Amino acid sequence: MLKSWKLKEVVLMSLFSVVFGIVYLLFLHVGNIWAGFIGPIAYEWIFGIWFIVSIICMYIIRKPGAAVVSETIAAAIEVLLGNAVGPRLILAGLIQGLGAEAAFAATGYKRFNVWVLMLAGIGAAVFSFVYGYLLGGFAVFSTGYVVLMLAIRIVSGAMIAGVGGKMVVDGLLATGSLRGYAITRSVKGDARA
Amino acid sequence: MPVPEVIKFEDVCFRYPDEDKWILDKVSLSIKLGEKVVITGPSGSGKTTLLYVCNRLYPDNCDGIMTGSVKLFGRESSSYAQGEVNHRVATVFQDPDAQFCMLTVEEELAFTLENLDVDRSVMAEKIDDVLTMTGLIEFRHAVIQQLSGGEKQRIATACALIMEPDVLLLDEPISHLDPYTARKFIAWLDELQNQKGFTVVAIEHRLDLWGTFFDRTIELQKMDQVPLLEKRKSSRQVEQSLLVQDVSTPYLKRTSFHLLKGEVAVLAGPNGSGKSTLLKALCQLIPAKGSVVPEQLGYVPQSPEFLFVTKSVEDEVAFGGGADVQDMLERLYLKRVAEAHPFAVSHGQKRRVAIAAMLCDGREVILMDEPTSGQDAAGLFELLQLIDERARNGATFVIVTHDMEFAYAIADSVLLMDQGELTGKFEAERVWANEGLLLAHHLLQPKGCVDNEVSYA
Amino acid sequence: MKSAMHEMNPSVKFILVTVCMFTLAFFFDPWTPFFVWVGVLLIQVLFSRIEWKRWLLFMIPFFIMAFGYFWTTIVFAEDRSGAVVWTLWNYPVTEVQLHHALSLSFRVLAFSGLSLLFALTTKPVSFILSLMQQMKLSPKIAYSILVGYQFLPVLKEEFVQIQQAHRLRGASKENNVVMRLWNMRKILLPMLAGAVRKSERAAFAMEAKGFTGEKRKHFYYVVGVGKVDGLMGLLFVILLVASCTSSIWIG
Numbered sequence A: 001m002l003k004s005w006k007l008k009e010v011v012l013m014s015l016f017s018v019v020f021g022i023v024y025l026l027f028l029h030v031g032n033i034w035a036g037f038i039g040p041i042a043y044e045w046i047f048g049i050w051f052i053v054s055i056i057c058m059y060i061i062r063k064p065g066a067a068v069v070s071e072t073i074a075a076a077i078e079v080l081l082g083n084a085v086g087p088r089l090i091l092a093g094l095i096q097g098l099g100a101e102a103a104f105a106a107t108g109y110k111r112f113n114v115w116v117l118m119l120a121g122i123g124a125a126v127f128s129f130v131y132g133y134l135l136g137g138f139a140v141f142s143t144g145y146v147v148l149m150l151a152i153r154i155v156s157g158a159m160i161a162g163v164g165g166k167m168v169v170d171g172l173l174a175t176g177s178l179r180g181y182a183i184t185r186s187v188k189g190d191a192r193a
Numbered sequence B: 001m002p003v004p005e006v007i008k009f010e011d012v013c014f015r016y017p018d019e020d021k022w023i024l025d026k027v028s029l030s031i032k033l034g035e036k037v038v039i040t041g042p043s044g045s046g047k048t049t050l051l052y053v054c055n056r057l058y059p060d061n062c063d064g065i066m067t068g069s070v071k072l073f074g075r076e077s078s079s080y081a082q083g084e085v086n087h088r089v090a091t092v093f094q095d096p097d098a099q100f101c102m103l104t105v106e107e108e109l110a111f112t113l114e115n116l117d118v119d120r121s122v123m124a125e126k127i128d129d130v131l132t133m134t135g136l137i138e139f140r141h142a143v144i145q146q147l148s149g150g151e152k153q154r155i156a157t158a159c160a161l162i163m164e165p166d167v168l169l170l171d172e173p174i175s176h177l178d179p180y181t182a183r184k185f186i187a188w189l190d191e192l193q194n195q196k197g198f199t200v201v202a203i204e205h206r207l208d209l210w211g212t213f214f215d216r217t218i219e220l221q222k223m224d225q226v227p228l229l230e231k232r233k234s235s236r237q238v239e240q241s242l243l244v245q246d247v248s249t250p251y252l253k254r255t256s257f258h259l260l261k262g263e264v265a266v267l268a269g270p271n272g273s274g275k276s277t278l279l280k281a282l283c284q285l286i287p288a289k290g291s292v293v294p295e296q297l298g299y300v301p302q303s304p305e306f307l308f309v310t311k312s313v314e315d316e317v318a319f320g321g322g323a324d325v326q327d328m329l330e331r332l333y334l335k336r337v338a339e340a341h342p343f344a345v346s347h348g349q350k351r352r353v354a355i356a357a358m359l360c361d362g363r364e365v366i367l368m369d370e371p372t373s374g375q376d377a378a379g380l381f382e383l384l385q386l387i388d389e390r391a392r393n394g395a396t397f398v399i400v401t402h403d404m405e406f407a408y409a410i411a412d413s414v415l416l417m418d419q420g421e422l423t424g425k426f427e428a429e430r431v432w433a434n435e436g437l438l439l440a441h442h443l444l445q446p447k448g449c450v451d452n453e454v455s456y457a
Numbered sequence C: 001m002k003s004a005m006h007e008m009n010p011s012v013k014f015i016l017v018t019v020c021m022f023t024l025a026f027f028f029d030p031w032t033p034f035f036v037w038v039g040v041l042l043i044q045v046l047f048s049r050i051e052w053k054r055w056l057l058f059m060i061p062f063f064i065m066a067f068g069y070f071w072t073t074i075v076f077a078e079d080r081s082g083a084v085v086w087t088l089w090n091y092p093v094t095e096v097q098l099h100h101a102l103s104l105s106f107r108v109l110a111f112s113g114l115s116l117l118f119a120l121t122t123k124p125v126s127f128i129l130s131l132m133q134q135m136k137l138s139p140k141i142a143y144s145i146l147v148g149y150q151f152l153p154v155l156k157e158e159f160v161q162i163q164q165a166h167r168l169r170g171a172s173k174e175n176n177v178v179m180r181l182w183n184m185r186k187i188l189l190p191m192l193a194g195a196v197r198k199s200e201r202a203a204f205a206m207e208a209k210g211f212t213g214e215k216r217k218h219f220y221y222v223v224g225v226g227k228v229d230g231l232m233g234l235l236f237v238i239l240l241v242a243s244c245t246s247s248i249w250i251g
Ligand SMILES: Nc1ncnc2c1ncn2[C@@H]1O[C@H](COP(=O)(O)OP(=O)(O)OP(=O)(O)O)[C@@H](O)[C@H]1O
Pocket: B016, B019, B023, B041, B042, B043, B044, B045, B046, B047, B048, B049, B050, B062, B094, B337, B340, B343, B344, B345, B346, B347, B348, B349, B374
């Protein structure tokens, strides 16, 4: 998998991870404090933000593995920045990335419209929820509460990560700085077709 | 035994994916082991692009379209893996900010050695050697991002040399060096080349400093004949225009000076003496004490990309709402790339875009950080005319340059800097005549000045 | 002795901390996470030079979060069996509910204690180097992360610079806070565009220096595994075993 990647694509993922690592950290602090008042459900609304890097990178690079690797790197960078959720976060990142990756893999890495991106957001939401269920000990909560959490997380994943991620990249594409990446190639291809 | 060819192009055509124009059009050339070759051509003619094909960064990394055959060390270039051929071909890039990936100088050098599978036990020694040889030992633990433009360029050369390459590619290696350092650089490059016999392929606009270094010149495109730079007449008026009082930063010692309306001052001094720092402090881009009148200054940074805010060269120049944008594009040879993205043009073009944008903005005081670096003769000539015109209309200029001929032609007065301190403001004539002063600031006497003296005698 | 945690191999430390966390995930009594937390604090006191002020600053959000878990677990608990131990505004709290609430809150504290112990005693660069040298992380990814990490201060600077470039070019400075926030969107895109360009240059620079992404044989900075790793590892295992069996010896 790594062999087929250009170095500039991997470094791109890393630099995006830094930018979003900072954003993630900011949201984590907001989320933590909010969670003190309304409990773990506080994160669910904004959970989508933590999947955004995987969707952005995959949307740009369009190669198998882009979602998993970018999300994992973002988590690693968050840890390097001194995040108190710590090492466990790298695993969380890996699992979220796998969730998003699953959606792209299901479409054969061929289609990247808004629906697929939303599906990737949902995939990340479901995968991360299962992981959170085990490690966060959600089992002690009543079923209704757990279902509500999951539902909100799915919506957040689809909207913030899927739709939001697409908006960010489309804005970036318009600045012309994504020349030489798969997304520009495909846009041109679409225009010709 | 015949000398082997290290680089061979046969009918190579190359274009960027979005452009229709072929940047390289049927280029054929062959470079033998141990040759010293210089590539010349006007700004934007594809010199840098050619170099990127030689070190195999292109066409892979930009989706460029290439036809013809490129052989490196007798093997088709496309048969090398990413980075493989770079074990034998070292490159010094044009832009001082685009050369590095590690934090400190030592780490950067170590990274290079690791890539080459050098045994750990000799790494430290090799790093020591190359830094001593290039006179950079004091920078061993320096953070690269914090060095001056010229210092970065020298570090980049050290990084290339530590590889002990078979081929050394240099993209305008002395354009950010002060004249004295540039001379030294050429001298030891010559010595080193004699010792080791590697091939040198350099891009250069101005060959006078190089003396007899190169064996042969490859002209990528004919240069237009332009008249030599002529010394302009002073346009100083009586009113004061720029007043600088007690400006200082942690590096910069207290600086005060003033310039008159229509005055063109050249700011010169050794690499790392604080010229860029001073300009940035004047525009309040870095926190600084002291006062500057007027507050709104025009500024062309040493790395022009920093200024760009729009999507096309034309919009960029028109951004300040100035008139005669078309005229400006025409004169600075930017018409051809008017539609292009400002980041996707050549280095010299980028610099001219930044200059054009500032000249169109109608600011009264304009600071330019090395506007001459990377410009061809035609560009320099036009730049001189433009500055002269603006100065006659009352604009004031501070121009940082290492180009002594240009400085001689343009300056009314000279601001000299050394080790973070402004040593003084002098009348231009007095500086050119004073060899001691020139040498103390790593400057050389301009040729124009010498010629004049001869004709007087 | 105070430097033992700092001297440990980052990968070994990483594995220990992760193992502790995963083991904790299977315990639903309050004592196990509580003892782990206390043990971690003890290790921190004895074997590290962490500044407590800094530690506290990082810990505050997690104290708040632990409290959030505490009360939501009580209110939204699935299992409401057991004797009522406590009544809050006519709301009966059973033994089981309290048990669960405490166990989740202590879990939060134990997790964050462990993480902070790791984060505050590990140099980021050594961690990546160690992942590459001990854990066989691909150099392509490892060096890309290092490059990204080193661009952090540059990106911070760039954030200011973009604002300044806009100002230099004549965009006015906004005094209204809401408008300023709204104008941030004009900064995010240039930041990302800048990141794209920087990554390209950095990649070119790496490749031009002969970086192929292959596994490397020699490293300039070697991050090793030593005796201290074994000793500290043993300590962590003892702590974990003691905590996990606590329900047995406490009764
Ligand atoms: N990334 C790019 N995408 C599209 N076009 C480009 C790109 N880089 C350069 N160009 C165009 O290709 C042409 C050649 O550029 P190149 O950088 O090779 O010129 P150069 O001869 O090195 O000029 P200079 O002396 O100014 O550095 C220019 O006209 C430029 O506009």
